[in-house]
Amino acid sequence: xxxxxxxxxxxxxxxxxxxxxxxxxxxxxxxxxxxxxxxxxxxxxxxxxxxxxxxxxxxxxxxxxxxxxxxxxxxxxxxxxxxxxxxxxxxxxxxxxxxxxxxxxxxxxxxxxxxxxxxxxxxxxxxxxxxxxxxxxxxxxxxxxxxxxxxxxxxxxxxxxxxxxxxxxxxxxxxxxxxxxxxxxxxxxxxxxxxxxxxxxxxxxxxxxxxxxxxxxxxxxxxxxxxxxxxxxxxxxxxxxxxxxxxxxxxxxxxxxxxxxxxxxxxxxxxxxxxxxxxxxxxxxxxxxxxxxxxxxxxxxxxxxxxxxxxxxxxxxxxxxxxxxxxxxxxxxxxxxxxxxxxxxxxxxxxxxxxxxxxxxxxxxxxxxxxxxxxxxxxxxxxxxxxxxxxxxxxxxxxxxxxxxxxxxxxxxxxxxxxxxxxxxxxxxxxxxxxxxxxxxxxxxxxxxxxxxxxxxxxxxxxxxxxxxxxxxxxxxxxxxxxxxxxxxxxxxxxxxxxxxxxxxxxxxxxxxxxxxxxxxxxxxxxxxxxxxxxxxxxxxxxxxxxxxxxxxxxxxxxxxx
Numbered sequence: 071x072x073x074x075x076x077x078x079x080x081x082x083x084x085x086x087x088x089x090x091x092x093x094x095x096x097x098x099x100x101x102x103x104x105x106x107x108x109x110x111x112x113x114x115x116x117x118x119x120x121x122x123x124x125x126x127x128x129x130x131x132x133x134x135x136x137x138x139x140x141x142x143x144x145x146x147x148x149x150x151x152x153x154x155x156x157x158x159x160x161x162x163x164x165x166x167x168x169x170x171x172x173x174x175x176x177x178x179x180x181x182x183x184x185x186x187x188x189x190x191x192x193x194x195x196x197x198x199x200x201x202x203x204x205x206x207x208x209x210x211x212x213x214x215x216x217x218x219x220x221x222x223x224x225x226x227x228x229x230x231x232x233x234x235x236x237x238x239x240x241x242x243x244x245x246x247x248x249x250x251x252x253x254x255x256x257x258x259x260x261x262x263x264x265x266x267x268x269x270x271x272x273x274x275x276x277x278x279x280x281x282x283x284x285x286x287x288x289x290x291x292x293x294x295x296x297x298x299x300x301x302x303x304x305x306x307x308x309x310x311x312x313x314x315x316x317x318x319x320x321x322x323x324x325x326x327x328x329x330x331x332x333x334x335x336x337x338x339x340x341x342x343x344x345x346x347x348x349x350x351x352x353x354x355x356x357x358x359x360x361x362x363x364x365x366x367x368x369x370x371x372x373x374x375x376x377x378x379x380x381x382x383x384x385x386x387x388x389x390x391x392x393x394x395x396x397x398x399x400x401x402x403x404x405x406x407x408x409x410x411x412x413x414x415x416x417x418x419x420x421x422x423x424x425x426x427x428x429x430x431x432x433x434x435x436x437x438x439x440x441x442x443x444x445x446x447x448x449x450x451x452x453x454x455x456x457x458x459x460x461x462x463x464x465x466x467x468x469x470x471x472x473x474x475x476x477x478x479x480x481x482x483x484x485x486x487x488x489x490x491x492x493x494x495x496x497x498x499x500x501x502x503x504x505x506x507x508x509x510x511x512x513x514x515x516x517x518x519x520x521x522x523x524x525x526x527x528x529x530x531x532x533x534x535x536x537x538x539x540x541x542x543x544x545x546x547x548x549x550x551x552x553x554x555x556x557x558x559x560x561x562x563x564x565x566x567x568x569x570x571x572x573x574x575x576x577x578x579x580x581x582x583x584x585x586x587x588x589x590x591x592x593x594x595x596x597x598x599x600x601x602x603x604x605x606x607x608x609x610x611x612x613x614x615x616x617x618x619x620x621x622x623x624x625x626x627x628x629x630x631x632x
Contacts, residue, residue, distance in 0.1 A: 075108060076098075082108040090165055126431040138600040143207040143255050144190070145609060146594025146616065149628045150587075151186045151567060157625075158570070160563075162237035169232050173223065177598070180224035181560065187272050188564035190588055192542035207596040223477055225556040232559060239563070240327045246570070253297045253334040255527050256320070258313045259367070259534045260288040262544040263554070273551045275309035276585045281451045289546075291537075291558055293314045293565075298600025300569050303327065304562045306555050318349045323360075334512065336527050347406070347509070364524050375507060376498060378403060379410070383501070386412040393418075398517045409508040409517045424499065427472050428491065434493050435465055435478075435489050436544060442487055444540035461487040537561055571623070578622045587619055594628070607631040 074087045084105040092098050105111070105119070155161055165178040182432055186208065187198045196223060228235060260280045274330065279286040280382040288309035295301045305320040317337065325333070351361065366393070381461060382399055387398040394415040401408050438461040462482055469475050477496050480489045510520050537543045544560040548554045571584040582590075594610045609630055612620070 071102065084111065086106050088111045096105065099460055119332075121281045129300060133600060139602070140598040141204070142597050143205060144592045144594075144597040145207045145596040146591035146612070147190050147588040147630065148206055148208045149594070150620075150625055151189065151621065152182075154401070154567060154570065154623075155182060155185075160239065164235060167234040167238045170229050172614070174221050175223075175277070176225045177227045180216065180221055181347070181563075182542050183208060183216075184221065184224070184560045185563045188543075188561055189540045190592065192540075194547065195225065199521055201583055214290075220294050222553075225553055225560075227255070228559055229552040229556040232555065232591065235559070236323075237327060239566070240302065243300065243302060244328075246573075247296060247298075247302070247328075250525075253299070253336065253523065254291065254294050254324070254532045255304070256288055256294050256317060256335055256337045257314050257527065257530045258292045259537075260309065260539075261288070261291050261546060261558075262286055262288055263546040263548075265463065265548065265549055265565045269551070271551050273306060273308055273554050274549075275311075277310040281544070287366065289317065289554060289558075291543075292320050293530060293562070294320060294535065295569075297526065298573065299533070300573070301562060301565050302445060304518060304558065306558050334364075334523075335361070335363040336355065336523055337363070337365050338527060351511070352402070362511045364508055364510045364512065364520055366524060367509060372502045372507065373498065374406075376405065376501075378408065378503060378507070382410055386410070396521065398521055398562075400517045403509060405511050407512070409510060411506040411508075411517075411521045413506075415502045415504075420503040421500050422501075424477075424496075427474060428477060428496075431465075431468055431472060431474060431478060432491075434468055439487060458487045465489065478514060478570075502547060527579070533565060535567070537565055542567060574623050580619075580622050582619065582622075587623075591616055591619060 071088045074085045076083045076085050078200065084107075085101050086103040088100050089096055089100050090100065111119075157549065161178060163181070164181060165176075168177040168181070170177070179376050184195065185196055187193060187201055191201060191205065193201055196218050199213075199216055199218055202208060202211060202216055216526060239492065251340050260277060262281060263274050266275060269614065272290040274287050274568070275289070276287050277286055277290070278284075279288055290307040290309055290311050290313075292305045292307065293301055303320060303324045305323065307316050312416040321333065321335070347363065347365070372379075378401060381403055385399050386397050391397070394413065396410065396411045396413050398411045400410065438456070441456050442458060442461060462480060465487070466480055466482075469478055469480070477499070478489055479492055506521065506522055508520055508523070512520060515523070541561050541564045543558070546554060546557055548557055568584050571587065575582055575584065575587065594612055594616060597607045599608075599612070609628055612627065617627075
């Protein structure tokens with residue numbers, strides 16, 4: 071059945087016609103109704119007729135006025151994180167941990183919003199409120215009912231119940247962990263922070279920054295992750311804490327949270343000290359746990375191993391194989407196992423880089439000396455007149471910037487500008503190039519396995535890069551220590567979700583990173599159109615790439631609103 075305009079002369083008639091086939095199968099048309107002359111009906115009657123037919127068909131009536139479109143809001147990315155959050159049981163776990171009769175708002179929902187914001191569009195806690203209202207559509211949250219002080223109170227609740235929250239998260243992560251959870255990786259990084267005021271028990275302190283390669287105000291963050299790359303514990307320390315003092319406290323918390331029979335700690339160069347080793351061994355004895363370790367020797371302490379390296383060097387030099395392949399041997403140090411890996415190609419690169427810097431500094435020193443000699447001979451060059459003291463200061467500053475004071479010595483007590491290259495120190499450094507020294511208590515791993523385990527530690531450093539780039543943990547603008555700790559916990563939870571997304575993508579052999587996944591799914595948006603007094607809601611139809619990502623994560627597609 072359809073509408074037909076029939077013409078007779080210069081007149082047009084509106085008809086409703088039905089098509090059918092006769093007994094012979096021929097197509098016929100039958101006029102069901104003559105609605106009148108089209109030019110006599112008028113726009114008003116014609117619109118009323120159309121409205122009536124639409125009502126009869128159960129369809130929206132013809133638009134009484136032009137539609138009005140609200141700003142679209144991202145939805146696909148928060149939908150995936152929301153589904154993952156609930157699938158892991160984190161929603162119920164945090165709701166139980168944060169339960170309070172004094173609060174009139176859902177603290178778990180606000181913590182969830184802060185965590186999701188860190189992964190999608192990191193901003194301040196004030197910015198999260200604006201993000202919820204203007205940019206995203208998060209399931210289960212009414213953005214108009216959220217205000218800034220609720221976010222602050224949610225952070226306070228998070229810190230007040232930190233132990234309960236972390237235990238709840240640990241319980242939910244248990245099914246994802248290795249049953250033994252025997253090998254864990256530990257490292258510490260620095261997090262930049264703003265502000266100059268001093269507070270009681272302040273976490274903000276000036277220390278050696280790992281971001282700006284200088285002194286900065288910061289706090290320290292220690293993270294433990296599993297061999298599969300899943301973060302399971304973190305701790306916040308003062309910004310000037312020695313890394314060697316951070317390991318035992320976080321291990322004690324880890325042991326409290328997970329029933330461990332054996333722990334193998336893999337940690338970077340800053341963690342090695344005889345006191346740390348003794349503390350690890352004592353921790354194991356006190357708690358009835360077998361605590362083993364693989365700790366790297368810091369490069370600044372290689373000189374203490376010079377005699378040992380001199381003894382093993384013939385074995386390293388006599389090994390056959392490609393120059394870019396590690397040669398690995400082992401010996402004893404302080405009655406502990408010392409594994410040594412040497413890579414000839416890396417050694418050649420380090421030696422060449424050092425020699426290039428020394429040549430550059432030597433050229434600078436020669437230029438300064440020649441200028442001084444010319445002045446003494448009565449030749450005045452361009453620019454300000456130089457002095458021996460000024461040459462010393464300029465040259466020493468260059469040595470400090472290039473970190474070459476070990477190899478090039480200046481005699482500040484000499485009346486004239488002089489310097490010398492310490493050939494013995496240079497030769498010793500070249501002997502240590504390309505080497506990795508690992509102290510370990512493990513007896514059931516080959517030297518090759520020990521080196522492989524240590525090199526896996528690089529994954530935790532990638533986690534720190536995620537914290538500082540995608541999650542943007544820094545710079546931090548909070549002043550109060552509890553708020554700083556709460557901010558670190560929010561970022562830690564975001565890192566947990568990021569790594570679980572990565573585990574699922576890797577399990578499916580997907581080349582997509584979690585960041586690219588969230589960016590792609592963020593193009594799935596929620597739309598609202600107002601027509602008269604009615605509002606219609608819809609979701610962007612997923613593209614094939616986005617459908618593949620949902621299948622890869624094994625997460626259901628968002629449903630179109632009714």
